[in-house]
Amino acid sequence: MTENARPAVVLLSGGMDSAVVLAIARAQGFEGHALSVRYGQRHSVELDAAAAVARALGAAAHKVVDVDLRAIGGSALTADIAVPEFPAAGIPVTYVPARNTIMLALALGWAEVLGAQDLFVGVNAVDYSGYPDCRPAFVEAFERLANLATRAGVEGRRLRVHAPLLALSKADIVRRGIELGVDFSATVSCYQADSRGRACGRCDACRLRAQGFVEAGVADPTRYA
Amino acid sequence: MTENARPAVVLLSGGMDSAVVLAIARAQGFEGHALSVRYGQRHSVELDAAAAVARALGAAAHKVVDVDLRAIGGSALTADIAVPEFPAAGIPVTYVPARNTIMLALALGWAEVLGAQDLFVGVNAVDYSGYPDCRPAFVEAFERLANLATRAGVEGRRLRVHAPLLALSKADIVRRGIELGVDFSATVSCYQADSRGRACGRCDACRLRAQGFVEAGVADPTRYA
Numbered sequence: 001m002t003e004n005a006r007p008a009v010v011l012l013s014g015g016m017d018s019a020v021v022l023a024i025a026r027a028q029g030f031e032g033h034a035l036s037v038r039y040g041q042r043h044s045v046e047l048d049a050a051a052a053v054a055r056a057l058g059a060a061a062h063k064v065v066d067v068d069l070r071a072i073g074g075s076a077l078t079a080d081i082a083v084p085e086f087p088a089a090g091i092p093v094t095y096v097p098a099r100n101t102i103m104l105a106l107a108l109g110w111a112e113v114l115g116a117q118d119l120f121v122g123v124n125a126v127d128y129s130g131y132p133d134c135r136p137a138f139v140e141a142f143e144r145l146a147n148l149a150t151r152a153g154v155e156g157r158r159l160r161v162h163a164p165l166l167a168l169s170k171a172d173i174v175r176r177g178i179e180l181g182v183d184f185s186a187t188v189s190c191y192q193a194d195s196r197g198r199a200c201g202r203c204d205a206c207r208l209r210a211q212g213f214v215e216a217g218v219a220d221p222t223r224y225a
Numbered sequence: 226m227t228e229n230a231r232p233a234v235v236l237l238s239g240g241m242d243s244a245v246v247l248a249i250a251r252a253q254g255f256e257g258h259a260l261s262v263r264y265g266q267r268h269s270v271e272l273d274a275a276a277a278v279a280r281a282l283g284a285a286a287h288k289v290v291d292v293d294l295r296a297i298g299g300s301a302l303t304a305d306i307a308v309p310e311f312p313a314a315g316i317p318v319t320y321v322p323a324r325n326t327i328m329l330a331l332a333l334g335w336a337e338v339l340g341a342q343d344l345f346v347g348v349n350a351v352d353y354s355g356y357p358d359c360r361p362a363f364v365e366a367f368e369r370l371a372n373l374a375t376r377a378g379v380e381g382r383r384l385r386v387h388a389p390l391l392a393l394s395k396a397d398i399v400r401r402g403i404e405l406g407v408d409f410s411a412t413v414s415c416y417q418a419d420s421r422g423r424a425c426g427r428c429d430a431c432r433l434r435a436q437g438f439v440e441a442g443v444a445d446p447t448r449y450a
Binding site: 035063064065066067068069071072073096097098099100101102104105106108109110112113132133135137138141142144145146148149150151153154 | 260288289290291292293294296297298321322323324325326327329330331333334335337338357358360362363366367369370371373374375376378379
């Protein structure tokens with residue numbers, strides 16, 4: 001990191017995608033300010049993983065914001081709905097309503113405090129599991145909003161929302177991470193990992209992840225229960 | 226309320242503006258689902274006021290979502306910065322970074338869970354205190370985002386963001402509230418109200434509010450410390 005590195009806020013979940021995003025932001029010369037959101041999700045071991053990833057990839061800071069989405073319910077990840085073991089058609093029950101909008105809004109708040117003009121988010125339109133807020137049009141609309149919502153926008157300092165994984169396959173993400181030295185064994189993708197961060201190997205997130213390693217021709221370092 | 230009233234999510238702070246918004250939503254035939262956000266603000270007596278207002282105006286539900294914005298700091302309302310007693314030029318220190326973006330994002334999440342297509346927010350561009358996220362362009366940009374971010378948008382059910390106070394003066398808001406039977410004595414606008422909800426009478430929010438009653442020619446029911 002150079003002394004004059006510009007700050008960027010990077011949403012970091014503890015999963016593999018956002019770890020690669022943080023590595024990309026760092027490789028582009030940004031000072032990484034990692035933000036994790038504890039939204040009442042079942043898989044809180046992800047947050048321990050996020051802290052480890054932030055440290056390993058040289059983030060300048062790592063903050064956790066608490067948002068208790070259990071008050072509004074509506075997802076298998078925050079309410080008492082079983083996580084399915086077989087992929088379903090359409091938007092899955094693991095979709096957290098407006099999650100990426102909420103997380104980007106929090107990232108935007110921190111960016112304003114830091115004077116950062118760059119937000120990084122690991123949304124992905126290829127293996128996006130049917131979530132509406134993982135599409136290019138969503139990212140563009142949020143960037144437009146960000147420039148109207150903030151002090152930076154009022155003062156003419158343009159904000160950018162970077163979604164460097166948008167057009168990558170899971171295998172591409174694995175390859176990019178390996179190039180940038182990401183230690184995937186520290187990341188947790190499973191929707192129902194155990195208290196030691198070991199994956200179930202059966203949920204949608206586990207299937208997508210495992211397939212990514214297979215297609216990239218890279219040994220899968222995931223710890224399974 | 227009719228049996229077939231459509232649900233709407235109404236952001237309710239406990240202040241006077243959002244109370245009038247809830248009354249307007251109800252007058253338009255919506256079933257009001259009031260959402261308050263506890264964001265680590267100093268003036269938590271506002272939330273008691275919000276609960277009282279929700280009850281008095283016949284909201285179908287009132288939920289409080291916790292978001293701890295103290296983690297990211299940056300405002301006199303959430304950090305250890307003194308609330309000023311004299312209006313300053315530009316964006317004031319009481320501005321909470323990205324606050325309306327965050328609150329609308331949470332409202333959007335609840336709307337998805339409820340199947341509601343209507344969000345109501347009390348932003349106001351006339352007496353807006355210099356906050357960037359109280360402008361018409363911000364509201365339009367959020368509505369556009371909402372339709373891209375959600376299940377409703379994917380399925381073609383259009384979401385609308387209503388900001389019925391956008392072009393009203395504080396005096397207009399007082400008059401509209403009186404017409405609709407809003408009990409303003411239950412509302413708290415002060416940035417530093419005491420534990421019994423009594424206003425300081427000196428901060429920007431108190432000044433704007435008091436001036437609204439004067440200009441509307443209505444006796445000010447505010448309880449001052």
